[in-house]
Amino acid sequence: MTIEVSGIDFAVEHTAILRDVSCTAPTGAFTGIIGPNGSGKSTLLSMIMRWQQPDSGRVLLDGRDVRGIGRREFARSVAEVEQQSTTVLELTVEQIVELGTIPRSSGWGRPLGEASTEVDDAIEALGLASLRRRTWHTLSGGERQKVQVARALAQRPDVLVLDEPTNHLDVAAGLHLLGLTRQLGLTVVAAIHDLNLAAMFCDRLVVLQEGAVCAEGAPTEVLTPDLLAAVYGIEAQVLVHPATGGPLVVPCATIDAAAPPNPNPREKADIR
Numbered sequence: 479m480t481i482e483v484s485g486i487d488f489a490v491e492h493t494a495i496l497r498d499v500s501c502t503a504p505t506g507a508f509t510g511i512i513g514p515n516g517s518g519k520s521t522l523l524s525m526i527m528r529w530q531q532p533d534s535g536r537v538l539l540d541g542r543d544v545r546g547i548g549r550r551e552f553a554r555s556v557a558e559v560e561q562q563s564t565t566v567l568e569l570t571v572e573q574i575v576e577l578g579t580i581p582r583s584s585g586w587g588r589p590l591g592e593a594s595t596e597v598d599d600a601i602e603a604l605g606l607a608s609l610r611r612r613t614w615h616t617l618s619g620g621e622r623q624k625v626q627v628a629r630a631l632a633q634r635p636d637v638l639v640l641d642e643p644t645n646h647l648d649v650a651a652g653l654h655l656l657g658l659t660r661q662l663g664l665t666v667v668a669a670i671h672d673l674n675l676a677a678m679f680c681d682r683l684v685v686l687q688e689g690a691v692c693a694e695g696a697p698t699e700v701l702t703p704d705l706l707a708a709v710y711g712i713e714a715q716v717l718v719h720p721a722t723g724g725p726l727v728v729p730c731a732t733i734d735a736a737a738p739p740n741p742n743p744r745e746k747a748d749i750r
């Protein structure tokens with residue numbers, strides 16, 4: 479399924495949050511949304527998920543305006559992992575993952591706790607078997623993040639919308655999670671802060687700056703020293719990643735004159 483964002487404007491109390499945002503997440507591709515803090519990434523994802531309505535413009539799912547799609551049908555197609563997911567109920571890992579199966583179950587569905595391959599597969603994929611009976615409040619930040627991803631996968635969606643999916647995850651867990659989601663072949667839209675993870679896993683990047691799209695394309699096209707200077711205000715080297723052949727961003731210093739100087743300028747000179 480393809481997501482097309484077309485000319486979205488959104489303001490809060492006369493402050494523009496998104497400005498004429500248009501971009502596409504093609505079917506089966508991993509599209510990363512990058513940009514500095516406050517540039518509008520989460521707000522854009524919330525428009526795709528219909529949590530907020532744009533003042534103008536549309537989000538299309540395979541050509542259909544998402545506002546015209548019923549809740550259940552939408553939930554069968556699109557799953558989301560929010561930046562700071564939480565649960566008010568004291569559920570176990572297994573029960574939370576099982577919540578993901580509700581949109582696809584008929585009638586009232588199975589009683590919670592009954593065997594389900596979607597749940598087993600998702601728990602297995604995220605390496606959560608040993609935590610299956612643990613309750614939410616006992617989990618670490620990274621474990622909670624994995625549980626929310628497992629819940630989204632148990633939904634068996636065509637589209638996965640992820641807001642900072644590697645938040646709280648250690649380096650191995652982050653690589654595993656993005657590798658796993660990529661391998662599933664879903665349409666993925668993910669807001670990602672780590673530019674090197676974005677470069678490794680995304681087919682395309684959409685760059686937001688102050689609520690507007692300032693670049694869109696393959697990581698090699700988008701992640702240039704000039705763009706990093708203009709958007710993030712950093713001086714960076716962009717090398718060739720030895721394993722992937724894609725871009726490898728090495729931040730060297732902030733350009734802001736008021737910022738503290740580079741703590742180790744010799745190291746910068748050693749970068750080739």
Ligand SMILES: Nc1ncnc2c1ncn2[C@@H]1O[C@H](COP(=O)(O)OP(=O)(O)OP(=O)(O)O)[C@@H](O)[C@H]1O
Nearest residue numbers: 490495513514515516517518519520521522669671
């Ligand atoms: N309801 C709101 N009222 C006022 N301002 C808002 C509201 N929602 C978002 N904003 C502002 O809109 C801007 C974009 O927020 P958003 O959360 O989309 O940014 P982001 O790119 O996801 O940031 P981060 O990388 O820090 O998570 C921010 O300046 C934020 O303060």
